[in-house]
Amino acid sequence: MNDLFGDGGGSALLAFVRTAHDGSFAKAAERLGISASGVAKAVQRIETRLGRRLFARTTRSLSLTETGAVLLVHAERILEAVEATEAALAQAAGSPRGALRISAAPGIGRAVLLPALGEFVRRWPDIRLDVVFESRTVDLVADGYDLALRTGEAADSSLRGRRLGDDAPLFVAAPSYLVEKGIPKKISDLAGHACVRYRNPTSGRVQPWPVDASAAAVPATICYNDPEAIRLAAIAGQGIALVAACEACASIERGDLQSVLADALPHDRRLPVWLLWPADRQALPKVRVFVDFVAGVFERALGQRH
Structure with a gap:
């Protein structure tokens, strides 16, 4: 059994399970924090011990053999049992x-x-x-x-x-931007402001703001495909942004951002x-x-x- 597990206890078995899930020695190595060659050697040790191939290898991919599929089921159970045992011991030790x-x-x-x-x-x-x-x-x-x-x-x-x-979402802007451009009092005022918008990276569409379309033609002055970039853009004074309240709360508390149009958003957006x-x-x-x-x-x- 020690030969099957390898020198690191269950490390060879873990390398096999991770490779089976990721379909790649390189990806498994990245998850485990070791080299790809180390993962490949660990899997090879198990194959040598069993005298059978665990993966069908091509230049582009790995796929489980019948033996590999059987081992995967049992290996996952073994590793789950090991983790549960470690957790129980850790709990006992506090x-x-x-x-x-x-x-x-x-x-x-x-x-x-x-x-x-x-x-x-x-x-x-x-x-x-x-x-x-x-x-x-x-x-x-x-x-x-x-x-x-x-x-x-x-x-x-x-x-x-x-x-x-x-x-819930909040409209926010940098205090410096609001000093220069003025504080919007109603949704229709957004038509005269720079607006920082979110572009969905999957669909490529600009995400609509939850405002009455007839009230304002909300411009998409600058778009980002990352929510954090939108918050940072607002802090940098690029315009008014719509961000989640919990994402903006620390910036508002520090004075980097200021909430505007607080009563303009629907109350069912939580x-x-x-x-x-x-x-x-x-x-x-x-x-x-x-x-x-x-x-x-x-x-x-x-x-x-x-």
């Missing part, structure tokens, strides 16, 4: 530990989550964080994530989650903010402490605008 891979929506992730993570790693130095900012809705299990931070209704009923609060995780991660101490920590972060962030 020290959450291990790796957490987190998917976060870019705007809310960079504006609220990122600034708080330094405090998290100081509190729990034995937890390693791997945070990915991405707009797409990930499959937590298939893509290998422990948690996801998202806005909007949670559609996957197989996931567990904690509602961190409700968010969106829930969720932290989601697979059901089998529920009992892991590292997940529980992260969820509790992030809940506190968002309680403070969302509470600052009331």
Whole structure:
């Protein structure tokens, strides 16, 4: 059995499972933080031990052989058991530990989550964080994530989650811009202002603002395909932007941004903010402490605008 696992305990088995999911030694190596040749050698050690090929290799891709498919089922169970055992031991010792891979929506992730993570790693130095900012809705299990931070209704009923609060959009601009161009008093005033808009990177369309189209022809003076870029553009004085309140709250508190047209937006535009995780991660101490920590972060962030 030691020969099957390799010198690093379960490291060879983990390299095999990661390669099977990612379909590439290079991608698996990136996830595991080792070299591609190291992953390939780990898989080769298992093949040598079993005397069978685990992958059908071509110059462009890897695919599981029948033996590989059988091993994958059992290997995943073994690794899950190892993780559960480590979690139980960590809980008994009172020290959450291990790796957490987190998917976060870019705007809310960079504006609220990122600034708080330094405090998290100081509190729990034995937890390693791997945070990915991405707009797409990930499959937590298939893509290998422990948690996801998202806005909007949670559609996957197989996931567990904690509602961190409700968010709403705000019109904001830099104080320097408003001194120069004036403060808009009503939606129709936007026609005379520079407006920073969001262009959906998938559809290529400029996202509409939730205002009565007949009230103003809202210009798209400058467009970005990233929510954080829109907030930074507003801070830089490029115009009026529509951003999520929790993304803007720290900038407003510092005086970098000022809210305008506060009564002009519909009151039904609030969106829930969720932290989601697979059901089998529920009992892991590292997940529980992260969820509790992030809940506190968002309680403070969302509470600052009331």
